[in-house]
Amino acid sequence: MITVDRLYVRYDDTNILEDINLNLPTGITCAVIGPSGCGKSTLLNVLAGLQKNYQGLVQINGANPSPKKQTIGFIPQNYGLLPWLTVKENILLGLKIKKEAKQGLPRNLVDNLGLSNLLNRYPNNLSGGQQQRVSLARAFALKADLLLMDEPFSALDAITREEMQDVFIDLWQKQKVSTILVTHYVEEALYLGQKIIVMTSAPGGIYKIIDNPLFSDKNFRDREIFSSLSKEIRNYLKKAGSKNER
């Protein structure tokens, strides 16, 4: 259960997020989509307990967002890998910190993410997409209570992206982990989000929340409603973006 009530975030003297209200039941996946610079990452940071400078009420399962109480799988926009750890160590980092490292590397997950051959490399020697997959592996390995993903597939080619999306869907179906992911792709939002939040920019607010019947449907592109729904969202996006300057 994620509750956000009258959330305001400001840098210097301008509001970045303004009057955000949200109620998400546990176990739901929710895609956030919105114009560049509207505050999606900021919202995720607030939920992850990283951004503590905010006004309003934010609660995760009835408590303030705090990574000490909840296990949060967080994938930042820039992957957040530690350059001095190998891929393997980076993946295990979360487990180590949560004191569950003894169960070892989740081989299956690593295979599915196509990282088996890269385990002893350092992040600086990886391509962008490879780094992103390491970040995914770290978050997925955690068995988190809450998954916060900031454009988690942005550096992946179309085919790999779809495979990774399926890895996520599998994971979600097994663990029913509450998830909020930021994405730039309407299609991705339609495939991965039970709810889709469209944000406005400058200052960021919630423009629309859409219930999505296409969630986790492998053939969602072929469903009738797909094209109308995606047109609708694109329309919202356009309006949300033009509401103000980016």
Added chain:
Amino acid sequence: MITVDRLYVRYDDTNILEDINLNLPTGITCAVIGPSGCGKSTLLNVLAGLQKNYQGLVQINGANPSPKKQTIGFIPQNYGLLPWLTVKENILLGLKIKKEAKQGLPRNLVDNLGLSNLLNRYPNNLSGGQQQRVSLARAFALKADLLLMDEPFSALDAITREEMQDVFIDLWQKQKVSTILVTHYVEEALYLGQKIIVMTSAPGGIYKIIDNPLFSDKNFRDREIFSSLSKEIRNYLKKAGSKNER
């Protein structure tokens, strides 16, 4: 005129790029698409003169790739902004180095890229998409002979992305600058590439080069050939990816 003949790049003892051969006439735009980690960025680095450790022949207009001779607009995957310069200074950096700074900030371009309000910010205080647009502005402002763009729109939402794509198309139509861009989106490749190169991975090679009739067609999605062509490319991509492990 870009000529690549039997290009090999290796890190440690493994080939990253193997036997790349290319011939691109001046003024063409070419989209590169391929599995994650196949060597797209590496190829761009070679063409930009940044990666000097290669075997084979690489020539741009008959000379080795050298940013001193050619003006190269390069957008690296991680945007390549200098953290100690403001947005404005970052945009002007290229002009300054090419000793053309006196012509001042290209107001029009900055407006089109939606950066007018951010000129005095430092990159660290920008969202990912804003940073990417600054990087675009820097490269576009240059009036380059060769534009190398590594996933230049990856951090932008669908609407902004399309606007930026149009900014690029406009620019290209005015200046007819030779362009190679890496993208993960078949649609993007179809809109922006006169030629589309599909790469294989591990080691990276050229799987197919496709001539694209849909280039710069605003309504390319509605053209008949669109869905067959995009299916074809997705197919190539799948095969290229499965050829080996990612």
Added chain:
Amino acid sequence: GSTTDEKEVADNTKTETLKIGLMPDIDSIPFIIAQEKGYFKEEGVDVELQYFKSAMDRDSALQSGNLDGGVSDMLAAGFAKAGGFDVKITSSTNGNYCLIAGTGNTAKSLAEMKGQNISVSKNTIIEFVLDEMLAQNNMTEADINKTVIPQIPTRLEMLQNGKLDGAVLPEPMGSIAVKNGSYLVNSSEAMKINPGVMVFTNDSVENKKEVIKAMYRAYDKAIEYLNSTPQEEYMDLVIETAGLPPATKDALVMPKYMKAALPEKSDWDKSINWLNKKELVTEKYNYEDIVSDILTK
């Protein structure tokens, strides 16, 4: 009679150690001899000799209670007294300080050195000696050009290389400079001034009276030895232990050492006058204030 006396002393002082600070100069030689020849042991005192490379280190050790006493000079004693450290002069020592004209300098007397560069270390016995020499020649500080160089070897080196017209050097450096072709203009010995003294903290003078007396007996034995033995016999040892230049062996003619005795009152008066005149010390301490009669009592 004397043997029983010694026994008694030995018994009283068995556990007490006397820590004495030395510098690499000829005043220290009797202590080295007494230690080497076992005179201290014979007198039943346990003397620990500490070697220092600079007067400041020695004074710091003394003032922080790490030493009972040491080879020093009247000016240092005056400074210490003025600084609030109750120190006592117990005897005079046998140092000598020479004014040397540099290589290539034709001057044969201080009067001829008018306007020349003469190097000293400031506010020390060295400067005091030079000032006394000036006074004797009816000259003032303004007549020469005092150049401050605190490190003795550097002074020697600059002198020998003609970068200085003159310098005041302690023995054995003075003799070495002369041996190497410089000219001895004057010396504290020749002027019959002797500001070199032994200094003890008042604490030690009061609480270790017998030990100090025993130490002085051993010291006197060493002086007897020094005055009756050809210097070749002990010079190598002394050079090694005191940290003197090897050239000392050939250059230095050992002075006639005096047994431990109270310093001349006139020397103290000159010293304290100089300190007062230069406003380095404001109080005018009497001879009786600072000199302990431990030796004579």
Added chain:
Amino acid sequence: MKDKSWHFYLPAMILLLILWYVISIIVHLPIIPSPVLVMERLGNIFTQTIAIHALYSLWRIIAGVFLAIITGVPIAVMMGYYKKCDKILAPIVYLTYPIPKIALLPILMLLAGIGELPKVIMIFLIVIFQVLVAIRDSIKTIPKEMFFPLYSLGASFRQIFLNILWPAVLPNFITSLRVAMGTAISVLFFTETFGTKYGMGYFIMDSWLRVNYLDMYAGIVVLSLIGLFLFGFLDLVENYFCKWKKKV
């Protein structure tokens, strides 16, 4: 200077003074005089005596550090940036850095006389290595991707220096200057003891020799204040030039 003004230092100063006071009472020896007496003495002798010494020292420190910067920075930049330069110069630096410069004092005096020059040179010799090592190492830690935008623009070395090396290294440079300043102040004790009657090193050493602990401590206090002044100045420089680093 906003957060480094008087009320930044005042509590620490008071704390240190109290600590000093307590120790002086416990030890109760002239070797640790009470800060009250020292401050009183300082007030009495500052204008007539200490001020001139302080100015001399300040000028020597600034001259020595300045020399070290203008010669050290270019060499360090070359070493950090060009592998070949480093290959040639690094062993020389590694070999000469540990040479105790103080032991070279006689040679220095022989070559440079006993005026101001050898004092400044001595500070220079000691400080330059610290600047050199710090800047070289910090240039080496710049990730190579940082250079890509400029390389791809065909920038000249000068442009790379101005746009990347200098701004990237500036924070570390200032840190190394902070460290070097501290060293420069310590070095005053060798350099200001010969051929001069001025300078804080001379003043403190002379007071020490004269067992005048009040003067000596007054000198130490002034020297610390000089250090503080130089540090504060560096803070100003850092705030001004490293604006982009400011965290929200």
Added chain:
Amino acid sequence: MKDKSWHFYLPAMILLLILWYVISIIVHLPIIPSPVLVMERLGNIFTQTIAIHALYSLWRIIAGVFLAIITGVPIAVMMGYYKKCDKILAPIVYLTYPIPKIALLPILMLLAGIGELPKVIMIFLIVIFQVLVAIRDSIKTIPKEMFFPLYSLGASFRQIFLNILWPAVLPNFITSLRVAMGTAISVLFFTETFGTKYGMGYFIMDSWLRVNYLDMYAGIVVLSLIGLFLFGFLDLVENYFCKWKKKV
């Protein structure tokens, strides 16, 4: 050690020796003896005389630097990481850093006598500030995004230290140790001149006072080699712990 072995240093050594030789011929004074004579002397006296001095100095340097590390690093980390800590401690550091430690010798002797302890403490006192300033400043330059992955995992301070602060700071830490080692070696000249007959500082000072320039230079050469040895050791440590930094 691959690229820091003999043939890394050899050319520089030869160059320096030649330079020294030429100068000794030009100056032609005993104060700059020919390196040939010095090396000869070094060969003669190394095992009987200098070796033991070198060992003493080595132990004092290592002890002092070690002390500085184990007390300095925690303080510096707290200062760099917790703004509040910095607010309290920074002014104290700024005020005490410029205090000339040498002038505190009398106090040190008062508190620690004249044995081994004050020598080690003196090295410690001088080195700790350099370590402190360098580490504090370098922790402050870690971009805050670097901490996000660990924050979001709810890591404890210990975990943040082990996973971020320590590895991020290590390269700068090693640089600061390099600088500090050089300083520690210079400091030997104050610390080894009283209450001991061993140590390179003592040996060189003693030779100097004896006007034995051959011995003095032999000592300087050995001291430089000690420095070189310590530097080489730091290089090894750096190569081992900063593998991820290696550039292709």
